[in-house]
Every structure is written in C-alpha cells, then in structure tokens.
Amino acid sequence: MIGTLATGFGFWNPLMWIIVIVVAIFFSWLLWKLGETNYEGNIWQTAPYLSGNDEPEKEAIHIRAGNMYWGFTKALSVYYDHLIPLHSGIVSDYISWFLIGVVVLFMVVILV
Amino acid sequence: MNAELFFTNLPALLIAMPLFGAFLTPIFGRFLPKIRDAWVILISFATSVVAQLLAAQVYINGYVMYVFGAAPGTSAIPIDSGGIPLRILFNIDAFGAFMLVSTAIVSFAVILHLTISQQKRSSLSEFYALYLLLVAGIFGMVSTGDMFNFFVFLEINSISASALIAYHRNGALAAEGALKYLIVNTVGGLMILFAIGLLYSQYNSLNMAIISQNISLTTLNLLTLVLFIAGLATKAGIVPFHLTTPDAYSVAPSGVTTLMIVASQAGLYGMFRILFSVYGGVFTSVIVGWIVIILGVLSMFIGVTMAIPQKDIKRLLSYHAISQTGYMLLGVGVALAVLGDVTLIDSFGNMAMKGGLFHIINHAMYKGLLFLTVGAVIYRTGVWDLNKMGGLGHKMKWTMIFFLIGALAIAGIPPFNGFASKLMIYESTFAFNPIIAIIAMVVSILTLASFMKVFHSVFMGPELLEYASVREVPRRMLASMAILAMFVIAFGFVPDLVVDMLITPVAESLFNQGQYIHSILGGGL
Numbered sequence: 001m002i003g004t005l006a007t008g009f010g011f012w013n014p015l016m017w018i019i020v021i022v023v024a025i026f027f028s029w030l031l032w033k034l035g036e037t038n039y040e041g042n043i044w045q046t047a048p049y050l051s052g053n054d055e056p057e058k059e060a061i062h063i064r065a066g067n068m069y070w071g072f073t074k075a076l077s078v079y080y081d082h083l084i085p086l087h088s089g090i091v092s093d094y095i096s097w098f099l100i101g102v103v104v105l106f107m108v109v110i111l112v
Numbered sequence: 113m114n115a116e117l118f119f120t121n122l123p124a125l126l127i128a129m130p131l132f133g134a135f136l137t138p139i140f141g142r143f144l145p146k147i148r149d150a151w152v153i154l155i156s157f158a159t160s161v162v163a164q165l166l167a168a169q170v171y172i173n174g175y176v177m178y179v180f181g182a183a184p185g186t187s188a189i190p191i192d193s194g195g196i197p198l199r200i201l202f203n204i205d206a207f208g209a210f211m212l213v214s215t216a217i218v219s220f221a222v223i224l225h226l227t228i229s230q231q232k233r234s235s236l237s238e239f240y241a242l243y244l245l246l247v248a249g250i251f252g253m254v255s256t257g258d259m260f261n262f263f264v265f266l267e268i269n270s271i272s273a274s275a276l277i278a279y280h281r282n283g284a285l286a287a288e289g290a291l292k293y294l295i296v297n298t299v300g301g302l303m304i305l306f307a308i309g310l311l312y313s314q315y316n317s318l319n320m321a322i323i324s325q326n327i328s329l330t331t332l333n334l335l336t337l338v339l340f341i342a343g344l345a346t347k348a349g350i351v352p353f354h355l356t357t358p359d360a361y362s363v364a365p366s367g368v369t370t371l372m373i374v375a376s377q378a379g380l381y382g383m384f385r386i387l388f389s390v391y392g393g394v395f396t397s398v399i400v401g402w403i404v405i406i407l408g409v410l411s412m413f414i415g416v417t418m419a420i421p422q423k424d425i426k427r428l429l430s431y432h433a434i435s436q437t438g439y440m441l442l443g444v445g446v447a448l449a450v451l452g453d454v455t456l457i458d459s460f461g462n463m464a465m466k467g468g469l470f471h472i473i474n475h476a477m478y479k480g481l482l483f484l485t486v487g488a489v490i491y492r493t494g495v496w497d498l499n500k501m502g503g504l505g506h507k508m509k510w511t512m513i514f515f516l517i518g519a520l521a522i523a524g525i526p527p528f529n530g531f532a533s534k535l536m537i538y539e540s541t542f543a544f545n546p547i548i549a550i551i552a553m554v555v556s557i558l559t560l561a562s563f564m565k566v567f568h569s570v571f572m573g574p575e576l577l578e579y580a581s582v583r584e585v586p587r588r589m590l591a592s593m594a595i596l597a598m599f600v601i602a603f604g605f606v607p608d609l610v611v612d613m614l615i616t617p618v619a620e621s622l623f624n625q626g627q628y629i630h631s632i633l634g635g636g637l
Contacts, residue, residue, distance in 0.1 A: 098342065
C-alpha cells in the first residue's frame with residue numbers, strides 16, 4: 001500500500017492515520033449534533049464571571065510568550081543557572097569551549 | 113546546445129552557473145537594475161535544475177565522477193601519476209546527490225523570499241552575489257572527492273555566510289553575530305586544514321579514496337579524526353561547538369538563515385563522509401559511534417531546553433535547529449556504533465542510518481519553512497520579540513497555516529515528514545539503547561511545547577492595535593513558503609517512496625566504503 005513505511009519493528013501509514021482521524025471527527029460531529037439545539041450565544045449568560053468586575057478589553061488580556069512556561073524554567077533553575085551563562089556571547093569563551101571540546105574528544109578517543 | 117555535452121558537464125555547471133550568476137549580478141545591478149531580481153531568480157532556478165538533473169544521473173548510475181580539465185573519457189588516474197588521481201575531481205555518490213536535492217529546493221525557495229523581503233534595502237546586487245556564492249560553496253562541499261577542495265568550498269561557504277549575516281539588519285548586532293560566526297568557523301576551518309595536512313603528509317594525496325584505501329587507526333589519525341569532527345561540528349552547530357550558531361542565525365535575514373540551515377548540513381555531510389567513507393573501514397570499537405551519539409543527545413537536549421526560555425523568535429528557532437541536528441547525529445551515530453556487526457546492522461543499524469539521513473532533508477524543509485514564515489512576520493511587523501507579538505493570525509492567515517505545518521512537522525506530529533523520520537530513529541535507537549530513545553521522545557515533547565508557545569504568542573489571541581495595519585505578505589513570499597510546505601506534506605504522506613528512492617541509496621553508499629573508493633580508483637570518466 002502506498003505510504004506504508006516499514007520501520008523494522010512495525011509500520012506507519014499516514015493515509016490510514018488520516019482515515020482514522022476523519023472517522024473520529026465524523027463521530028465527534030455526530031455527538032455534537034445530538035446536543036441541545038436551543039443554545040444562545042453572545043448573551044449575558046455566556047459572559048465570563050469575574051467576581052462582579054467588568055470584563056477587560058481583549059487586547060489587555062492577551063497571554064504573551066513571557067507568561068508561558070515560567071514555571072518550567074523556575075523548576076529547572078539550577079540547570080538554567082549553569083547553562084545560560086555558558087552562552088555568554090563572548091567569542092573568546094566560544095573559542096575556549098571549542099578547544100576544551102577538542103581536548104576532551106581526543107582524550108576519550110585515545111583512552112577509551 | 114549539444115544535449116550530451118550539457119549532461120556530461122553537469123558537475124562543472126553546478127559550480128560555474130552560480131559563480132557566473134554571482135559575478136554578473138553586480139553588472140546587472142549597475143546597468144540594468146530593473147531586471148536584476150529576475151536574473152537572480154532565473155540563475156537560481158537554473159542552478160537548482162542542474163543540481164536536480166545531476167542528482168537524477170547519480171541515482172540512476174550509482175555515482176558521477178567528473179575530472180576537471182580533462183577530455184571526456186580520460187581516466188581519473190593519469191598513467192604517469194603513480195596511481196594517484198592528480199586532477200580536481202568531483203565524485204558525487206548518492207549521499208552527495210541527496211544533499212544536492214535538498215540544497216536545490218531550499219535555495220530556490222529562499223531567493224523567491226529574499227527578492228521581496230530585502231527589496232527596500234541597499235546594495236542588493238552584492239547581497240545576491242554573496243547568496244549565489246554561498247550556494248556554490250554548499251554545492252562544492254557535497255560534490256568534491258578532494259580534501260583540499262572540500263576545505264576551499266567550506267571557506268567559501270563560511271565567508272559568504274558571514275557577509276550575508278551582517279548585511280541587512282540595523283544596529284551592531286548583525287555585525288557582531290557575523291564576526292563571531294566568522295572567527296569561530298575560521299578556527300574550525302583551521303583545524304580541518306591542519307587535519308588535511310596531517311593526512312597529506314602521510315599519504316601523499318588529498319584524494320579521499322586514496323586516503324581511505326591506505327588509512328590506519330594510529331594515534332595521529334585519531335587526532336586527525338577529532339580535528340575533523342570538531343571543525344565540522346562547529347559548522348553544523350553541534351553541542352558543545354554550537355555557541356556561535358544562535359548568535360549568527362538570530363541576526364541574519366530570515367531567508368539567509370534558511371539557506372544557512374542547508375549550509376550547516378553541508379558540514380554534517382562532511383562529518384559523515386569522513387566517518388564512513390574515509391575512516392569507516394578501520395574502526396575497531398564502538399567508541400566513535402558513541403561519541404557521535406553523545407554529541408547528538410547533548411545537541412537534542414541542550415538545544416531544546418535553551419529554546420524554551422528564549423524571547424527572540426529567531427534565537428528560539430536557532431536553538432531548535434541545534435536540537436534537530438541532534439536527531440540526525442543520533443540515528444547515524446547508532447549506525448556507526450554497530451558498523452562492524454552485520455547482524456546488528458540488519459537488525460536496527462540500517463534503519464537508524466536511514467532515519468538519521470531522512471531527518472536531514474526533512475529538517476531542511478520544515479526548518480526552512482519555519483524561518484521563512486518568521487521572516488514573513490518580521491517583514492510585516494518589524495518585531496523579533498515574542499512578548500510583543502500576538503493576534504497576527506487574523507491578518508496573516510496563509511503565513512499562520514504555513515507556520516503551523518512547519519511547527520507540527522518539527523514536533524514530530526503525524527502525518528508530517530518529521531514524524532516519519534523520528535519514528536525510524538526512535539524505534540531503531542530503542543533497540544540499541546532504550547534510555548536514549550526515551551530522551552529523544554522527551555525532546556520531541558519539549559519541542560511541541562515550545563512551538564505551542566510560539567504559535568500562540570505570534571498568531572493567536574485578539575487582534576492587537578499596534579498590528580492593525582498588518583496584512584498578508586506578497587504572493588512571491590507565500591510561494592516560497594508553499595514550496596517548502598509542499599515537500600513537508602509530500603514527504604510525510606509518502607515516506608516509503610522517499611526512503612526507498614532517496615534515502616536507501618544514501619545509506620548503502622555510506623555503508624559500502626569500497627564502492628566509494630572504486631568509483632574513483634576504478635576509473636571515472
């Protein structure tokens with residue numbers, strides 16, 4: 001069958017995958033069609049409840065990149081505190097790392 | 113033109129055409145500026161066609177050997193040379209042809225992008241000339257069978273890339289990035305030149321096949337190998353030799369960064385060529401394979417974890433480029449580690465090799481696409497900072513769709529091309545060492561997380577007032593993205609055809625060192 005990639009341990013066929021996804025979407029649509037038909041959008045009942053405060057302008061509540069994954073970097077702060085300074089932007093540091101890399105590789109190749 | 117003459121001299125045209133175009137571009141710019149852009153697009157297209165035709169010849173015949181300065185039919189080894197090829201040789205096997213295909217596609221897409229994105233800048237003639245020189249440098253690196261020629265093309269590659277990085281961004285950042293890239297790559301290039309000198313002093317030849325035939329695993333040759341690996345790892349942006357890569361990629365014009373992806377892959381090509389075609393017959397332990405694997409794991413993990421906290425969108429993509437290079441090293445490294453064991457090669461080494469190689473062309477397509485889409489965003493907004501972006505999907509729908517295709521592909525989401533090559537790498541690496549395969553999968557999850565952040569912060573959310581006047585980019589830029597997106601989708605939908613037709617001959621050519629030697633020493637034109 002066209003598209004079947006044998007990986008040596010199994011196979012992968014993107015066309016079959018797409019068929020499965022289309023069938024899943026179809027059944028999702030069927031479920032959705034079985035839902036309530038008298039739903040009304042854009043009325044006071046659908047507005048977010050913010051403890052009685054007015055909803056802010058959309059532009060003011062855009063979640064920007066800096067709001068994301070700060071917890072991840074915070075949790076790994078020990079790792080990042082060591083890793084980021086290595087990327088100092090100083091070219092002499094870069095050359096030093098290059099030379100260290102050469103020496104380490106040579107030692108490994110010779111000794112192991 | 114005589115068709116036979118044309119097809120016989122394709123390897124010469126591969127280099128002559130971009131060089132000819134590069135030197136004529138400033139003349140067009142001076143006397144006929146209105147048709148200069150059309151000229152550059154035409155010469156880039158013609159060069160890409162030549163590269164594709166040459167690649168087709170190689171895939172049909174197994175290899176193409178071209179002896180410069182000799183009449184057709186002349187042997188690669190002159191009678192009075194003592195069995196040593198003296199002339200400049202291009203020896204293009206399936207691996208070289210594979211790289212030609214990748215470079216040809218990306219370079220043509222890039223020039224469509226650059227001729228719009230850079231049109232309001234000054235000194236464009238020189239800019240395009242440097243672009244064509246960079247293309248010639250990449251083509252030369254992946255075609256030559258001569259160590260010193262390889263070094264010369266590597267230098268053309270590095271110097272033209274440095275000049276292009278510095279060309280078109282206001283302020284000192286671009287010049288600083290270019291200077292760092294030039295200095296570090298010059299040091300890497302010097303190491304490669306030193307390594308070539310060490311081999312030349314022992315074997316009296318610069319020809320890769322001659323050296324490969326005579327090489328032994330002495331301490332001196334191990335030092336030579338390490339110098340090659342370090343120098344080429346610098347070019348390819350492999351941890352811990354990657355430090356200048358994000359500094360340079362992030363400040364270059366986006367089209368240039370896209371071409372630098374394939375330029376860096378030419379460094380990876382050099383590393384694999386040295387490891388398999390030159391040293392492949394003398395490795396007696398798995399240590400070099402493990403070195404490549406460890407460099408791959410370090411690149412994957414450090415690349416992706418450094419990408420996550422970035423706020424400059426191009427710097428973030430640059431770290432992802434480093435991370436993806438790790439996958440290629442992982443696949444090929446596993447194959448290298450089991451090189452002497454036929455059972456393990458058949459069991460999973462062959463698949464690991466194919467996965468790593470498949471990832472090279474996949475990465476060129478989806479990472480090229482991502483850089484072009486980000487270039488389109490910067491072209492319209494003038495903003496690099498992710499924290500200042502948002503809501504652009506309302507105005508730049510096609511760019512958003514192309515970015516989404518690239519993002520899903522790099523994260524290894526089916527049915528795009530990145531999934532197919534990653535699956536091959538995961539499964540084969542799992543058979544070799546499950547822990548490494550798990551690390552590779554974790555890196556893929558982190559990549560997806562990182563691109564969710566980028567996609568949301570650039571394209572999602574409400575329309576922002578500061579981008580009220582933003583509109584979709586011109587059609588030519590969209591066409592450049594569409595070309596790469598088409599390959600991302602096509603390679604994902606028929607991975608079996610790509611692997612059978614493009615990748616398997618490459619894997620066979622790398623495993624079969626004797627075939628490479630025979631292609632030169634067995635005759636040639």
